[in-house]
Each structure stands twice: as structure tokens, then as C-alpha cells.
Amino acid sequence: xxxxxxxxxxxxxxxxxxxxxxxxxxxxxxxxxxxxxxxxxxxxxxxxxxxxxxxxxxxxxxxxxxxxxxxxxxxxxxxxxxxxxxxxxxxxxxxxxxxxxxxxxxxxxxxxxxxxxxxxxxxxxxxxxxxxxxxxxxxxxxxxxxxxxxxxxxxxxxxxxxxxxxxxxxxxxxxxxxxxxxxxxxxxxxxxxxxxxxxxxxxxxxxxxxxxxxxxxxxxxxxxxxxxxxxxxxxxxxxxxxxxxxxxxxxxxx
Amino acid sequence: xxxxxxxxxxxxxxxxxxxxxxxxxxxxxxxxxxxxxxxxxxxxxxxxxxxxxxxxxxxxxxxxxxxxxxxxxxxxxxxxxxxxxxxxxxxxxxxxxxxxxxxxxxxxxxxxxxxxxxxxxxxxxxxxxxxxxxxxxxxxxxxxxxxxxxxxxxxxxxxxxxxxxxxxxxxxxxxxxxxxxxxxxxxxxxxxxxxxxxxxxxxxxxxxxxxxxxxxxxxxxxxxxxxxxxxxxxxxxxxxxxxxxxxxxxxxxxxxxxxxxxxxxxxxxxxxxxxxxxxxxxxxxxxxxxxxxxxxxxxxxxxxxxxxx
Numbered sequence: 001x002x003x004x005x006x007x008x009x010x011x012x013x014x015x016x017x018x019x020x021x022x023x024x025x026x027x028x029x030x031x032x033x034x035x036x037x038x039x040x041x042x043x044x045x046x047x048x049x050x051x052x053x054x055x056x057x058x059x060x061x062x063x064x065x066x067x068x069x070x071x072x073x074x075x076x077x078x079x080x081x082x083x084x085x086x087x088x089x090x091x092x093x094x095x096x097x098x099x100x101x102x103x104x105x106x107x108x109x110x111x112x113x114x115x116x117x118x119x120x121x122x123x124x125x126x127x128x129x130x131x132x133x134x135x136x137x138x139x140x141x142x143x144x145x146x147x148x149x150x151x152x153x154x155x156x157x158x159x160x161x162x163x164x165x166x167x168x169x170x171x172x173x174x175x176x177x178x179x180x181x182x183x184x185x186x187x188x189x190x191x192x193x194x195x196x197x198x199x200x201x202x203x204x205x206x207x208x209x210x211x212x213x214x215x216x217x218x219x220x221x222x223x224x225x226x227x228x229x230x231x232x233x234x235x236x237x238x239x240x241x242x243x244x245x246x247x248x249x250x251x252x253x254x
Numbered sequence: 255x256x257x258x259x260x261x262x263x264x265x266x267x268x269x270x271x272x273x274x275x276x277x278x279x280x281x282x283x284x285x286x287x288x289x290x291x292x293x294x295x296x297x298x299x300x301x302x303x304x305x306x307x308x309x310x311x312x313x314x315x316x317x318x319x320x321x322x323x324x325x326x327x328x329x330x331x332x333x334x335x336x337x338x339x340x341x342x343x344x345x346x347x348x349x350x351x352x353x354x355x356x357x358x359x360x361x362x363x364x365x366x367x368x369x370x371x372x373x374x375x376x377x378x379x380x381x382x383x384x385x386x387x388x389x390x391x392x393x394x395x396x397x398x399x400x401x402x403x404x405x406x407x408x409x410x411x412x413x414x415x416x417x418x419x420x421x422x423x424x425x426x427x428x429x430x431x432x433x434x435x436x437x438x439x440x441x442x443x444x445x446x447x448x449x450x451x452x453x454x455x456x457x458x459x460x461x462x463x464x465x466x467x468x469x470x471x472x473x474x475x476x477x478x479x480x481x482x483x484x485x486x487x488x489x490x491x492x493x494x495x496x497x498x499x500x501x502x503x504x505x506x507x508x509x510x511x512x513x514x515x516x517x518x519x520x521x522x523x524x525x526x527x528x529x530x531x532x533x534x535x536x537x538x539x540x541x542x543x544x545x546x547x548x549x550x551x552x553x554x555x556x557x558x559x560x561x562x563x
Contacts, residue, residue: 030317071445072440073440073445074443075442075444076443089438090435093430102443104443109428115419134520168442227437
């Protein structure tokens, strides 16, 4: 069974068709790459999957459930997390607080429980904090744990977002351009971490322009152009497909 | 000397009541980033709720419930929280200045209702004979003032501790996250709508309680106590004290109230009699100047909510 599936999903913004009849399924444990020239509709496709944009038609299924009409904030507890093209840490909150916010089902996030059973909240907080520090360690940010997130570099913010979304123990993670603006050393850390997390059974869907990273990391690639699906297949085959080359180079005869 | 002490207690009581209102605003603005400019309306709802429920029978309005003061205060919190939640729900799609304009409108409506719904609020005459705590010792002014100060200080302390507790809790963390980046918070599974309404309601409850406490402290309320000037004063208090800090909210309230009272006393002493009425505006000018100085030299207020770094 697919962990995540788009069925004939379209999105129109006024007269513009940003996503046109996209259908694909993501298999458990897969790393799926979504590539295409600028304006192909990749990020809109992500927003549709993440629920922050509602489709004009079609359905989104997550873990076998039709989630097309459910609110964006319910995706993470449903098993799917996302990161953003431009990272969105909470700048004035500490790294640990950033991490703790991603933990699902915390009883202390309900106001009255903080008064009704403060001990339960404290116990949960300790456990969550432990987990947060472990994950920060994994992305080499532990020593900054109590600093506000605004001190991080662009690459570190990407790592923080990855670690943050892992706090929720998601089954699927959508990564929007994880390599953009990340220096080569940190990029290696990032690739290693994605592989390690993937090895534990977490599925990834990523948008990426760095073709080197995509071919190294992804099991399958899906190419979008003008809102629709151009082709899909193994990284090597896709890279050689003349339609892909034409879409990227803008109609230069092959 | 005795007079001075009595006045000091009275002054501090008033300042602490403002401190309570400012604590409510700090929850909404300092923690959650909700631009509420309808403070006077919520304070009025709390004041009228408690006043109507606890005061004796009156000829031309509903009343005569004669409930205990504590029950009136509790009801004030509940009713104001509901009104604030409703405001929050109605303005879910509004941000920043649009939210400010709408909440301002809510406050104007509340004040007009207080002024015109005579059968409910007593209209321009207001509500009188609101029972005052320790009314039995009212003829011993100093003792009476100090006992009241004690009650008000205890309420303020309790609210302060409760707010400190929740702002450090996971609940408060979600509010801060919403203030910083609503979309990211949603991606982490937080319902922005639900928390917004909760922050409106919780902050509103504190403002309503402050209104009720003040109504019982003075013993009389009227619609013109709840003009937009009140909202302006409370915002100045939070800016001066330091937005995001509960301690700052309390300190800001005391400082700004001192300047307000000081400017009033100064103009009364220095300015000739026939200019007095116009000189009253100097109080607002003094607060304005104070705000400018703070924004120039210490824009984060006395207490900065920012973390180190």
C-alpha cells in the first residue's frame, strides 16, 4: 500500500493551471525525487500534499486515508511532516523549544492540564527534551541547543528543520529543496542523515535542483513540467530522457 | 503622614489593577502577537458583569441579585472570556492592523451599549452601590485602603504566578510559535485558529477580572470610565515595561500610572484655574513623551523578553 498518493490532483489559480492532473503513489521506504524547471508546479504540488493549499480537484491519500479535506495542521499527527524551501525556524525561540514544538500529543499543550496535572506535563517534557537533544546531536547542533534559532546559518536552519520534523516520528517527510544554500560539508551531513533516517523506514519525497544530490539519494524520480507529469523512472534513465533535457533547456532541439 | 500612607495604598491599588489589565494584554500581544486595541471593552464587560450580579436592587435596571463578590469576579472572568473568544472567532482571518481596527470597533460598541442599554447597565448613570470588600471598616480610611490593597495585591500575585506558569508551559510555547511564524506552527500540527481563540479568551478573562476588581474597589462604574484612553494607557504600560514579560507588564503599569498621576498633580498645582480643564490633556502628552523616550533609548522596554544572544 502506498504511504502517500495523489489522484488526479489539479490546482488552478484564476486562469493559471499550476498543477494539472497529477497522479502518483509513494511506496513505503522510498526516497522519491520531484524535479522540473522553475515554475513547473513542484512547490504547489508539495503545498497540496501538505494540505496548506486545497486542490481544485482530485484527492490526496495519506496512509490509506483520504485527507483531501482535512486541515493542514492534522497532517503531522497523521504521519506526514514537511520542511520549507526557505527554512522557517521560530527565530526567537531556542533550538530546543523549536524541536519540542514538533512533538505530537503533548498534554501540556492544553491549557488546563498545566494546572490539573503539572507532574504529567513535566514528565513528558523531560522525555521530549531528551529526544530533542538526541536529534540535535545527530545534526551537530546540540551545543547551540539553548541559543535562539536566529543565530543559525542557512544550512544549519535546514538541518534544524529536518531534525525538528523528526521529533514527530513521521512516516513520510516532504523536503522542499533541502540542499539549496547549504555548503558542501553540511550537504554531506544532510545526505547522510536522510539516508540513515530512511534506513529506519521513513519515506521521503523531495524537491531538489541539485541533480547530483537527487541522483545519489533518490530511488525514483518524477519530472514535472508546466504543472503536469513529464516522465518518471530511475535516476539514470530520467537524466538521459530527451524530454527532460528539452524541458530544462527550454526547447533546444536535441 | 497617615493620610499619605492611605493615599499610597490607594495609588498602588489602582496601579496594580492596571497591572492586571496589562498582564492580560501581555498574554495576547507579548506572547501571541494579537494586536488587541479593544481592551477598554473587555474591562467594561467584566466590570458590568460583576457589578450587576452583586449590587442591590435598583429601580430602572435589572439587578438585585446580591451575589457574593467572589462569585461576581468569577462570573466577570467567564463572561469576558466568552466575549473575547467570540471576538477572536469573528476575527480569525484578520491580522495586525485589520485586527486592531476590528477590536477597537468592538470596544466602541461595548461602550455604546453600556451608555444606551439603560435597562441592563443603568445607562449614563452607571451602576452604584457595588459592594466593596471590607465595607465594615470603611470609616477607618487607612485600614480600609490597606485591606483592599492586600486583596488586590493577592489577586495580582495569583494571576501573575498563573501566567508565569502557563507562559513557560508547552501551551505558552505554542503561543510564542504562532507569534513568530503561524505557517510553520501549522506544519508542526498546531491549530492556529484554536490557539488564537484561546489566547483571546484567556487574556480577556484577566482583563474582565481586572474590570471587576476595579468596580468593587471604587464602588461605582459609569460608561465614561471605559473610553479608548484606557486602552491607550494599558498599551503604553506594556511598551514601557517590556512586551513579552509579565514582570515588565506590572512594572510598566506602576511607572506609567505614576507619570499619569504625577502629571495630573503637577498641572493642577502649576496651571491657573481657568486653564485646568484644558491642562488635563497634559497627562496624555506626558505618557506620549514617555513612550517616545522609551522607544528611542530602550525599545524593548525595562524587561526584555528576548533570550540571551
